[in-house]
Amino acid sequence: MAGIRAAAALVRPGVDERTLQGEFERACREAGAQSIPFTPIIKSGPNSLWPWRVLAAHYNRRNRTLQDGDLVIFDVGCEINGYVSDVGRTFPVNGAFTEIQREKLLVSTRAAEAVIAAVRPGVTLRELTRVAYDAIPDEEAPYMQTPSFFGHHIGLSTGDPSLLDEPLAPGMVFTIEPWYYNHDLGVSVFVEEVVLVTEEGAEVLTDALPRDPEALEELVP
Template sequence: MGRLLFLISSLQILWFEPRAVQLPSTRFHEPVAVSETARSQAPFPAARRSRLLARVDRGVIVIPAASTADFEAQWLRGIEFRQDDYFFYLAGLDSPDAWLVMAKNPPFESVMLFLPPRDPAEERWTGPKLGPGPEASVLSGIAEVHPTTALDSILGVLLRRTGGPVYTTLPPPAAARRFPAVLRETASGLRDITPVLDSLRLIKDADEIERLRKAIAITAEAQKAAMRAVRPGMWEYQLEAIVEFTFRYMGATRVGFPSIVGSGSNTTILHYDKNLRQMQDGDLVLVDIGAEYGQYTADVTRTFPVNGTFSPRQRALYLLVLGAQQAALDAVRPGVTMAELDRIARRYLREHSGDLCAPANCAEFFIHGLGHWLGMNVHDVGDYRTPLAPGMVLTVEPGVYLPDEGLGIRIEDDVLVTDTGYELLSAGAPRTPEEIEALMKENPRYLCCPEER
């Protein structure tokens, strides 16, 4: 409750120019408006569906959407509806309780979307929803859209026409609970389609990359807002509030994962997210954050001095970690593996540590992997043995953590693999000590501590 009260009070002292917001004037049960942007995005899920069907000889693919969130039961826990990633990847829709069905028995192929019928009485409480109709076809690029009430009968026809098998993303226990009656008897013999989908999701198309760019740009702005605002005496949760306000103000859907704002000894805890410590003069603060935009999340970490200036030791360790990161970044290109990049970063630490971590070598205090895939999930799907290829997006995040000193440093950037190397998608967040210190001298847009005015 303390964090909530602080956030409410802090919003009254933020210096931002107001912006005009145009609200839709939609009457209940009118057709849902379809923007030109939404129309232009429909071909991307269609191409993904075609690639998936090309990987299946014959059968029926059944992909369920996420279930409707129970507002009455879950609102106190902050749980909101978020679409199933596989359904969003293939349908591009945020509609709950929907089903995507694809069938193949060459030369026969069919793609169908099933949506719950609209309920005008319910929409008085929850707002307009997308139902079966032409708007759904435009948004999804799927010509055949049916109400979910027809799912059972149509699936029976498709199963007879293809002869099976049934592919799905649901494990058998969940399939037995959620599948329509006609499929329940097949739940024990289902085929898992997720490995195929995961391999497809590794290579991002233009729409996915654009969503990631926006999520990462928002996250970079939040890192800069935190750098400008931080000062000794602030609490970690106050800095978290500034980060997450910036996310939402700039259009992020939600956080991609719980924000990590750790200062002092908390910089050495890899997934610290309590954010309860008061920051002191001389501390470093590690801010590992990611905004989600359009179902895709960023993941950017910066470590910076609470008082605005690195101490000589902090700077030396920071430059060591930065050098290890740059050595790995310089090696990013098609054909390289994540394991090779990891070895390059560790070798740099071993060869350049000097006596910074004596009597040990600083490489011994790099206690996690160098990075991970990035996409709809912060640790996205995909086989890490897969060589890099154009269109893949990954993080590169070396770190050194010295618990006896209460000193940890991690630098994490989001990287797009290109035909000839890489693009640093998170370049908008300062990386070097000089860039960070210069930004921290700027006037903050946030008055974090009204008692100081």
């Protein structure tokens, strides 16, 4: 979380994506991270409308300069003592979401919050898929990235297999990341949380980092 907060403090028009990546990595290591488990994904404006597997195939699309009115997405993680994180947030480059940007961000956050509320031992990821879609307005469903429950298991790897029909048990850890790609409006947003299954339900391990629009705006200068 410290890495995202440090990089978000540099978000403004004229800053490039690799500067934010460098600040994220610096802050992670300063806070005690021993490694970065995957290349930090930081993408803005038109870049944000494409999954990383597309952007990574185009070297010259991986260091865009942020512009006024853009959104910038962080999909990042660090590693400490063999365990990894994978966290995501969306920020307005000029410090304020437009009404449309705010509305679409809430599509993602509300889906994530619905899944978090439904987590408990015995529930399967397939069941959480239905919970996510119930929380997404019908007209927004075509813009969601994946038909899965919008996340994956995590532990020693940032991409542990997602066993959709395996009942959740206390001690399991997974991510919730409802990606939203709307090419019609040119808006892409998402949040990503890391969740620990407990005897009572779920503990959000990334809860120290806000997800609501107003609090995210406050992290940008």
